[in-house]
């Protein structure tokens with residue numbers, strides 16, 4: 001079975017009593033290490049799809065299989081562990097903790113799992129911040145960094161636990177053209193060197209076209 005599979009995935013939200021269908025049967029086969037852009041106009045369901053792939057929300061119908069696991073059969077604790085160990089998330093807003101330094105923010109996912117020693121985690125956090133070009137900003141707090149730099153810290157944090165899947169929802173939505181392009185290059189480079197499968201939701205077609213594979217959502221379906 002491919003690394004990530006969705007089988008006729010559907011999602012409706014209910015508005016009062018009226019169900020609003022958003023995803024209407026999404027079937028995907030994604031191999032390990034693929035770099036994919038999910039595109040489509042605002043409101044088409046890109047974020048909804050990423051939430052389902054990342055086990056942040058449950059489908060109305062259909063199934064997600066991630067790395068051989070059937071998400072609908074997992075307990076909330078198992079899902080929480082899966083999210084923290086195997087999935088890295090990057091959102092449009094960095095969601096860094098303002099009171100903590102760049103290094104401390106990057107360390108946070110490792111502290112939540114306890115799977116590595118503190119020393120090993122500290123070494124990795126520093127290496128990651130160097131890889132994203134912030135070797136000289138290790139002890140800066142988010143408020144002391146530019147928007148592009150804050151988003152790079154979020155990238156380093158997402159990679160901390162060596163996730164097999166990196167889900168990015170409009171990661172460059174708040175950045176200007178230059179910073180956006182360089183963030184996308186960085187995401188591609190790092191997911192290659194870390195061996196992560198990369199999925200970026202974006203409405204920036206120019207950036208999407210630099211990706212290996214583009215999945216276009218249209219009216220709740222895939223128009224690949």
Ligand SMILES: Nc1ncnc2c1ncn2[C@@H]1O[C@H](COP(=O)(O)OP(=O)(O)O)[C@@H](O)[C@H]1O
Pocket residue numbers: 013014020022040041042043044045046047048049
């Ligand atoms: N929690 C929610 N409750 C009700 N409707 C929602 C909710 N989240 C998203 N929607 C609706 O689902 C549709 C798809 O949203 P979204 O996945 O955020 O699209 P995109 O990321 O492509 O802009 C939109 O019409 C939005 O209003």
Ligand SMILES: [Mg+2]
Pocket residue numbers: 046047048169170
């Ligand atoms: Mg969205």
